[in-house]
Amino acid sequence: MKRLSCDLLVVGGGVAGVCAAIAASRSGVRTTLVERRAFLGGTGYVGMFHYLCGLYLNGETIPVKPLNSGLTQEIVGLLRNKTPEKSVQKIGQVYVLPYNTNDLQDVFKDLLDAEHGITVLLNTAATAIKAENGNIRNVSLEDPGGTLTITATMVIDCTGNGDVAAMAGAPFELSPVDERQLAGFSIQVCGLVHDDGLLSIKVPYWCAQAVERGILLPAMKFTTFSYGSSPGEGLIKMSLDGEDTPDRDERARKYAHDLLVFLGQFVPAFTHARIAGTSHNVLDREGRRITGDYILTEEDILTARKFPDAIVKNAWPIELWDRSKGTTYTYVQRGDYYEIPFGCITVKGISNLLTAGRCISVSPAALGSTRVMGTCMALGEQAGLAAALYIEDGEYPAPDKRISWNE
Ligand SMILES: Cc1cc2nc3c(=O)[nH]c(=O)nc-3n(C[C@H](O)[C@H](O)[C@H](O)COP(=O)(O)OP(=O)(O)OC[C@H]3O[C@@H](n4cnc5c(N)ncnc54)[C@H](O)[C@@H]3O)c2cc1C
Known part of the structure; x- marks a missing residue:
């Protein structure tokens, strides 16, 4: 069986996974990004959506800058260069960025091509995990040529549905089918x-x-x-x-x-x-929520809670697609935002695994706010940066020693 190795394995090439891989590679980490489909972009590409949500504060005036700086802001800038005529729009009480799905893929491709530290494996699915003593030892991958095994110091689960964490035996929450969005x-x-x-x-x-x-x-x-x-x-x-x-x-x-x-x-x-x-397939708004050291709640969002170990800012409302009521929106106070702490991307019981994107550690209601693409990109970047620190030092820095990753 073919064997590979890398410092960081990112599983899932949606918006979160691409951002995680780029952020880690820019920190000097040898990264492998695997995606089971033949292309990158995940739900944000196959869904053919029109708007990137979760980028901006809600206020009286059109925002000029996304809430999260770094890679998210860079991607927004590159998208806006491609279609300068598409500017930030207000829909109801929120601001969104119109985008073309093909442009998003092109931007990702250009950013990834510029990173010599990233190996991208398409048509490759993670199918099994070997974990021992709270550590992932290796990951089995299936590609059209057969099975291969990859060992990595650190793994980030960006599968949207927490597949890697679940295969590794991590705890997770999954709402019963008839309660899911x-x-x-x-x-x-x-x-x-x-x-x-x-x-x-x-x-x-x-x-x-x-x-x-x-x-x-x-x-x-x-x-x-x-x-x-x-x-x-x-x-x-x-x-x-x-x-x-x-x-x-x-x-x-x-x-x-x-x-x-x-x-x-x-x-x-x-x-x-x-x-x-x-869309290629039916797209789930809700799936596994992997349990981390902290589970973000509806109350955290609606009280615009700030955390000492915050990594991502968000002001997207709790948008729930309820089976009996349809879509409901509950808003963060105008002009304010809440923070997502680092504990939402750690995985309880597995030290060398992080999550990013839709499958992070949140309550079912909180997921209605955190799952949008702008937020998933910022989470991906932060997971990539945290993985790079872990690979360098063997542990994550304590909150008071951590440089603010989101400045
Ligand atoms: C119907 C619908 C409408 C939406 N509309 C909007 C909108 O208008 N604006 C907005 O901002 N957000 C919208 N969202 C939310 C948003 O698109 C997603 O929540 C977000 O894109 C999730 O990103 P992600 O990177 O976490 O996961 P995904 O985009 O799901 O990416 C996960 C990737 O992992 C891959 N993968 C999964 N398992 C494996 C495996 N075992 N091995 C290898 N690869 C694997 C998948 O193929 C996929 O490419 C919508 C969602 C839905 C369902």
């Missing part, structure tokens, strides 16, 4: 005509009608619509219950088709609309 399936549509600009209201209304007529499943009444960057284009985020059946992607594609046919009958703008693309 709604999952989503993105449908990019084109060919919208005679549009009166009201599709963000009309599409959810007609989805609810389709549910009443038994054409769509109940959760689909919480489907949303947003306009695309070119005339005649839009993005439908179809809501689905979080059930993970083997045929759920296939069923989602069928419902996407049924929805377009239904909208074509009742909404004139959809008469000639076509599906231009869909």
Whole structure:
């Protein structure tokens, strides 16, 4: 069996994993980034979303700088250079950055290409972990050529679902399926005509009608619509219950088709609309939350709590996609932010493993705020920096000795 080694292994090439790998490599750490798909970007790429959330304070004036400096700010700058016409937008009470998914991939590619200390392995999945005495010894990887084993001083789980930590036997929380937030399936549509600009209201209304007529499943009444960057284009985020059946992607594609046919009958703008693309698969908003030394709570968020070992700032509301109520937003006080402490990215019982991105140590409600992409990028960067310190010194510096990583 082929054997590899590195200082740091980052598993998962979504926004968190890419940022973790870049931050570590810039600190001089020999890093391997493995991604089971053929491309990087994770949910932020396959979801075809329009907005990066979690970057800014909510206030009266359009923010000029993201809350978190460092790599997040650099990525925002590079994205804005690609499409200077796309500026920060206010949607309801929050500010978001419009972006093109292809631009995000290009930015990641350029940043990774500039790092000679990173080896990127695509089409490679972590499938098993050997852990002993609270340490990960090695990780088994499957690629098209077979199985390989990699040893690393430090591992960061950026799989979104905490797969690595779970395989290593770490404790985690996972809400029962019927309490999990709604999952989503993105449908990019084109060919919208005679549009009166009201599709963000009309599409959810007609989805609810389709549910009443038994054409769509109940959760689909919480489907949303947003306009695309070119005339005649839009993005439908179809809501689905979080059930993970083997045929759920296939069923989602069928419902996407049924929805377009239904909208074509009742909404004139959809008469000639076509599906231009869909997300590769159904996308979960909620998965495993790996237990760290601290579990961030709803109260921490709503009281804008600050921590002595803070690593990331966030002001995104608690955005919950509830099965019976639809989307609810509970806001951090205007002009303020809360902090995510280092204890949310450590893994209880495993000293050489950190998490970053969606699977960090938070309560179910807190996840509604921490899971957005701007926050996941900042978490990835901080995990990469912390891993670099651990690799150098064999331990993380105590909070009072730590330089503020987020300045
Ligand atoms: C329907 C929906 C709509 C959303 N809309 C927005 C939005 O508009 N704006 C916003 O900011 N956020 C949005 N989000 C949230 C956001 O996209 C995600 O929470 C965020 O991108 C998660 O990033 P991540 O890097 O933690 O994980 P992911 O993006 O999930 O990346 C994890 C990566 O790990 C890989 N992986 C998993 N297991 C393994 C393994 N064993 N071995 C190797 N690789 C593995 C996966 O293939 C994936 O590429 C949305 C989420 C959903 C579900």
